[in-house]
Amino acid sequence: MIPDKQLLTVDQVLKKLKQAIKKKKPFSLVRVGDGENIILAQNSVMTIEKTLKEQWARNANKSRDNKGVTLPNTILRDQMVNxxxxxSIVGIPFYKNDPILAEDRLKRQLTDKVFNHFQITPKVACHTFVNRVFAQKSDFWKALQGKRILIITKSKWSKKVTQTLRKKPYNLNVTKRINFNHYDQLEHTLAIIKANKGNFDIALISCGVNSVILAQKVAETTGNIGIDFGKSLMYIVQKKAGLNHSSRGAKKDLLP
Structure with a gap:
């Protein structure tokens, strides 16, 4: 697999994003962390029984709102593989000194296992926290200004996120938002995205593990740009991330 030193830096990812925006080319950024690894591990490198014993899976199954998915779900697994x-670009954990708050066995070790199992070789890779550094970079937000932005996130954050991003210092033109709380809304949401392909240029997507599928499908079905933005939209509203706030574990000097 790709050594840490060969992963794209945040600035290199941003450059590719800007090129896609300028040329109006389809582009998708997806990210793999411990949650995605556990989804991918279902009945592949782990038995379903073992997967369901993982704390992340137990939390997911406690409430529909926790992780946006109920396990087991091997259909989601296969959609995520695809x-x-x-x-266009896949975020993955570091081998060394990874900032994700999870056991090492659930980070890059497990990513390698599931990628090998499913014969996944990313075209281009970066670190999975690229979204959190993006949230702190003025160049990222400037690249989005003047473009039509679609927001896809949990209903409890959707309105607040839209209001925040329309104001200074972000000044984004949010033309549509879609509330997304659970995997069972995936097909309906994809239909809405496709029906509105002429009403947005870039989608910022914060729907947990479901964001991987949605971001890639935005590029595939609409020709627009889909960004798996992780928890960054929620953190911006909570003032834990953004232009005026730093997100824990994603300092600019950690991910150059």
Whole structure:
């Protein structure tokens, strides 16, 4: 697999994003962390029984709102495999000193296992926290200004996120938002995205593990840009990330 030193830096990813915006080319950024690894591990490198014993899976099954998915779900697993294989850029954990708050065995070790199992070789890779550094970079937000932005996130954050991003210092033209809380809304949401392909240029997507599929499908079905933005939209509203706030574990000097 790709050594840490060969992963794209945040600035290199941003450059590719800007090129896609300028040339109006389809582009998708998806990200793989411990949650995505556990989805991919279902009945592949882990038995379903073992997967369901993982704390992340137990949390997901406690409430529909926790992780946006109920396990087991091997259909989501297969959709995620397809999305990762076809994404423009894939975020993955570091081998060393990774900032994700999870056990090492659930980070890059497990990514390598599931990628090998499904024969996934990302076209281009970066670190999975690229979204959190993007949130702190003025160049990222400037690249989005003047473009039509679609927001896809949980209903509890959707309105607040839209209001925040329309104001200074972000000044984004948010033309549509879609509330997304659980995997069972995926097909309906994809239909809405396709029906509105002429009403947005870039989608910022914060729907947990479902964001991987949605971001790649935005590029594939609309020719627009889909960005798996992780928890960054929620963190911006909570003032834990953004232009005026730093997100824990994603300092600019950690991910150059």
């Amino acid at each position: 999305a990762i294989k076809n994404a």
